[in-house]
Amino acid sequence: MSNLIKYNEAFISSFQITEDQLANLTYQSVQGWDSVGHMALIAALEESFDIMMDTDDIVDFSSYEKGKAILKKYNVTI
Amino acid sequence: MLTFNSTNFRIWSKLGQRGSFFGIAVFEVVEQFHNVMILTADLAYLSGLERFINKHPDKFLNIGIAEQNMLGISSGLAQEGKIVFATTYASFICMRSCEQLRHYLGYMKSNVKIVGTGAGLAMTFSGNTHYAIEDLAIVRAIPNITILSPADATEAVKVALAAAEFNGPVYIRLTGGLNNPIVYKEDYNFEIGKAITITTEGDITIFATGTMVHNSLEAAKILKEKGMQARVVNIHTIKPIDTDSIDYANECSKLLVSIEEHSTIGGLGGTIAEFLSSQPNHTPLLRLGIADQFRHAGDYNYLLEQNRLLPEQIAQDIEKKYVTLNNREPGTLC
Numbered sequence: 001m002s003n004l005i006k007y008n009e010a011f012i013s014s015f016q017i018t019e020d021q022l023a024n025l026t027y028q029s030v031q032g033w034d035s036v037g038h039m040a041l042i043a044a045l046e047e048s049f050d051i052m053m054d055t056d057d058i059v060d061f062s063s064y065e066k067g068k069a070i071l072k073k074y075n076v077t078i
Numbered sequence: 079m080l081t082f083n084s085t086n087f088r089i090w091s092k093l094g095q096r097g098s099f100f101g102i103a104v105f106e107v108v109e110q111f112h113n114v115m116i117l118t119a120d121l122a123y124l125s126g127l128e129r130f131i132n133k134h135p136d137k138f139l140n141i142g143i144a145e146q147n148m149l150g151i152s153s154g155l156a157q158e159g160k161i162v163f164a165t166t167y168a169s170f171i172c173m174r175s176c177e178q179l180r181h182y183l184g185y186m187k188s189n190v191k192i193v194g195t196g197a198g199l200a201m202t203f204s205g206n207t208h209y210a211i212e213d214l215a216i217v218r219a220i221p222n223i224t225i226l227s228p229a230d231a232t233e234a235v236k237v238a239l240a241a242a243e244f245n246g247p248v249y250i251r252l253t254g255g256l257n258n259p260i261v262y263k264e265d266y267n268f269e270i271g272k273a274i275t276i277t278t279e280g281d282i283t284i285f286a287t288g289t290m291v292h293n294s295l296e297a298a299k300i301l302k303e304k305g306m307q308a309r310v311v312n313i314h315t316i317k318p319i320d321t322d323s324i325d326y327a328n329e330c331s332k333l334l335v336s337i338e339e340h341s342t343i344g345g346l347g348g349t350i351a352e353f354l355s356s357q358p359n360h361t362p363l364l365r366l367g368i369a370d371q372f373r374h375a376g377d378y379n380y381l382l383e384q385n386r387l388l389p390e391q392i393a394q395d396i397e398k399k400y401v402t403l404n405n406r407e408p409g410t411l412c
Contacts, residue, residue, distance in 0.1 A: 034128050036101035039092035039256075047088065055256070058092075 003049070007071070007078050010044040011064065025064040049076045080106045080235065082265040090231035091260045093126065095252040096195045098231040101126040103238035104163070108134060111242050115155050119145045119166040125195060145175040149190070153182035156189040161242055167201065168194025168210035168251060172217055183247035184220040191241045191248040198253045198288065198339030199368070199382065205375040210251075211368045215344025217249045218317050224270065225316040227251040227346075229291035230261040233314060236268040244270060251316075253288035253339050255378065261291050261312070273313050273320035280307030282400060283327035283334050287313045287346045290337040293382075296389035297396065304393075306400060308335075319349050327361070328354065333400050334363045337392060339382075342367040364399045366392060 011022055015032030027033055033041070042058050045051070045067075051074040053061075061067050068078040080086070080102070090098035100116075104127075108114050118125055120143045131138050141148040145166055152164040164171070171194050172179065182188050194210060201208035217223055226241065226248060228234040234252060241248045266274070276291070277298060286294040291312045298308040309331070311323055327334055334354075336347035347365030354360040368385045375381075382388050386395060 031132070035123075035126055036093065036097065036129050039097065040089045043085070043089040043092050047085070058256075 003076060003078050006048045007045070007068070010041055010048055014041040014044050022064050027062045045071070049074065051076065079109075082232065082235075084263060087232050087260055087263065090235060091258050092256060093231060094256045094258045095228055095231050095234035095254055097126040097256070098258075099126075099193065099234045099238050099250075099252060100165070101129055103235040104130050105133070106235075107163075107238055107242045108137065110239070111161050113160050114242065115139065115152075115160045115162050117141055117148050117152055117155075117162060117164045119143055119148045119164075119170065121166050121195070125165055145170050146178050149175045149178035149182055149192070152190045152192075153178075153186060153188040157186075160189075162188075162190045163193055163238075163241075164190055165193040165195060167208060168197035168213050169201070169208050172210060172213040172249070176216060179217065179223075180220050184222050187222050187246060189245060189247065191250060193250045193252065195252045196255075197251045199378060199385075200253055200255050202255075202378050202381065203375055206372050211339075211341050212344065213249075213251065214316055214338070214340050214346065215348065218344065218349065222247060223317070224248045225251065226270065226314060227253070227287045227316055228314055229286075229288065229312050231258045232260070232262050233268065233312075237314070240268060240270050251288065259289070259292040261295065268314070271315045271318050271320060273311050273315070273323040275309060275311050275323070277308070277310045280309045281330070281332045282306060282308040282396060283331040284308050284310045284337060284396070285313050285324075285327070285335065285346060285350060286310060286337045287316060288339050290339055290387065293387060293389045293392060294337050297392035300389060300393035301396060304397060306397065308396070313346055316346060316349060319353065321353055324350055324353055325357075328357060331361050332403055333396070334361050335396055335399075336363065336365050336367070337387070338367045339387065340367055341370060343370055362399070362403060364396065366395060 057070050117139045122140050152162040156162050171192050197210040226237045228237045284294045294310045301308050336350050338346040342365045
């Protein structure tokens with residue numbers, strides 16, 4: 001499974017959304033991406049990519065696109 | 079229906095005890111008990127209640143910065159048959175509204191569950207005004223209030239469900255912040271009043287509560303490397319405390335240790351000391367916790383370090399006490 005598929009799947013399963021909603025997705029732009037959903041997303045990403053994210057990065061993870069840049073710090077290229 | 083599995087334990091750990099309680103567990107509580115109400119004193123979003131408010135606006139009341147009033151309203155709702163969860167920071171709910179707590183919960187036995195968040199040192203840079211380091215001592219002295227103190231975020235979920243089912247006033251003490259360390263990696267049985275022995279071998283028994291359960295397990299690993307074995311017992315119910323568990327440890331251990339993110343006066347260590355004082359020839363008890371003084375504010379690890387509550391420090395203090403003890407013969411319960 002490619003990193004992009006794993007990345008997308010984390011959003012889709014955490015927020016109960018469809019793939020076509022991903023492109024401009026930002027924090028709180030869908031009902032599922034609230035504070036609880038955010039931590040579910042982070043846990044899903046950590047499990048998928050076998051990483052442990054710093055608190056600052058968890059806070060900064062504010063959009064689908066921003067997340068890609070943050071994951072690069074952990075040697076995960078989407 | 080909530081699923082207790084490792085994936086969820088990881089998510090709940092991320093959310094911390096407060097987030098898993100109000101962001102996860104309360105939905106299960108409402109599903110099982112339709113007459114639930116949640117009240118807060120101006121901490122709706124900070125308590126992780128955003129999702130609950132959106133889904134159940136009719137079961138939620140924000141009373142504003144008025145903790146005493148919140149307990150009055152909570153008690154009234156409870157007298158009308160509601161199961162009420164009332165929440166704000168532990169320091170505020172136990173001290174600002176102490177008289178209401180005593181009268182409405184202790185004396186009237188209203189079926190209200192007060193949930194103190196950010197207990198212990200978790201409020202970090204908010205400083206001493208926001209630290210709850212005497213809350214156990216205060217609430218424990220009031221009759222009729224059960225006190226629960228979960229070890230991790232998963233146990234916070236179990237505590238929410240158990241408290242809702244329990245008929246009577248409860249104080250739930252939530253410690254730690256986000257990324258609450260995971261103590262339980264598999265599902266287990268939780269019962270109010272029954273301590274859980276997590277590691278069973280050793281002639282040292284560590285009684286721990288809240289976040290200190292995890293640090294005690296880490297300290298036990300350090301002690302093991304040095305040739306000492308410690309049992310770690312999770313005292314998730316401070317009142318009524320599991321005296322059978324203390325009796326067993328008293329008989330079978332050379333050293334008893336209590337560890338809590340609370341003052342060494344009047345909390346878990348105080349409870350155990352009071353019980354032991356009525357036993358003949360009891361085992362020495364080392365009480366570790368927050369020193370009887372106010373210190374400077376700081377980040378969480380700094381505060382734990384200042385109070386010698388990091389695993390390495392706990393292990394050092396236990397080792398120091400252990401080596402000074404004479405050999406003690408085990409009792410008949412072993």
